[in-house]
Amino acid sequence: MQKKILAAAMAALCGVATTAMAQQTGASKVELWGIVDAAVRHTTNEGTGKNGLTKMVGGGMSQSRWGIKVEEDLGGGTKALVELEHRFNTDTGDKDATAPFFQLAYVGLQGPYGRLTMGRQWNVLFDVVTSTYASFPYSPYMDAYKPELGMAMGARTSNQLKYLIATPDRKWVGALQYSFGENNDTKDLEAGFPGNAAALPGLIQQRTLASLSGGAVKTMGGYLRYSANGVALGGGYLRTELPGGTKVDAWTLGGSYRTGPWYFNAGYGLNKAKFDTPNSLLSPVNVRNAVDRALLNAYWSGQTNGGFQSGDADKRQLFKVGFGYQLTPQLNLGMHYFRGKQSGSVSGNFNSTANFLVAAADYAFSKRTDAYLAIDHTNISGGQGTVLDNTSGARSRTGFTVGVRHRF
Secondary structure, eight states: OHHHHHHHHHHHHHTOOHHHHTSOOOOEEEEEEEEEEEEEEEEEEETTTTEEEEEEESOSSSOOEEEEEEEEEEETTEEEEEEEEEEOOTTTSOOOTTSOSEEEEEEEEEETTEEEEEEEEEOHHHHHHHHHSOSOSSSSSBTTBOGGGGGSTTSEEEEEEEEEEEOTTSSEEEEEEEEOOTTOOSHHHHHTTTTTTTTHHHHHHHHHHHHHTTOOOEEEEEEEEEEETTEEEEEEEEEEEOTTSOEEEEEEEEEEEEETTEEEEEEEEEEEEEOOOOSSTTOTHHHHHHHHHHHHHHHHHOSSSSOOOOTTOOEEEEEEEEEEEEOSSSEEEEEEEEEEEEEOOSSSTTOEEEEEEEEEEEEESSSSEEEEEEEEEEEEEEOTTOOSOTTTOOSEEEEEEEEEEEEO
């Protein structure tokens, strides 16, 4: 029955009757593209001694990547789509240890009634923010410092169905997503509890890495955006069911305005987790909550600077405002401020606020090659358990980044 429904939906999407299928099709297009970015970054308050750390990073403004895009004209206004994208660290040549080989991998059909894609894709939160009120006009965010991505519930989702539709002038764009959980749960860990209590930290870490590295997570949500005459407004919602059954509701709303050399943007994001309450220390709910808190903390703390620890908090909000200014045809300037608020900590140790500030200058040598300089600062106040990372225990940090990026 489900197969029949999916087949009917795809046929309706394409708007292709049997006679249209018989029409002569056009040529296919295959594009190989990429970004190679490397930078030197210095940060304060790093490590157990809270010393400064200078290192090369495999992406300062953008994460290095290469990809393949395929389009095939099927006739009747319909085409097939394929996209594969692999990300890597330029400084070592290795891929990110917490990511699958292909960060994006999907196939789909696009026709008169929209686009349907299937596979690992950007989620609707990332889509609406980057297309509507991104932090910088020349790069959606700075890869080495991206507080906003901590609110995107991983930004990408595996096993995802996404349907996108737009008006002919693309003033209005909307999308819906659904992804399959595929029995990624905690039943095996619960079955061994409490006998496996000593081994649980290691098992939970393995489960978290598996979920981050392309593991299945059930989601559903959508977004809607409007843009015209330099104004863009949008909002999105995503419900994520973590492996232990905890449901996280994520909302975002914002907009931007472009006029001449100026770009202004503002946005708001909210993540609220609904953990079950255990009735005893031996309740399997403790196992489910531990797994889900570890994964949520991985989402919230971020892959790079710009995140902080969640502890036992269950709610996080982020306000963002910024601007960009094109000083010359080659030189772009930008500054962005974020204020995060974390609450719901039963212990009170993780109810806190965080201030993030980043300023960047980007100089384009050509359409493909640019150099950039950025300064960022993070400061946390409130609950004493809230730190930037557990190794240093730092509550403030300043970063300096200078790098080169090339697109092909």
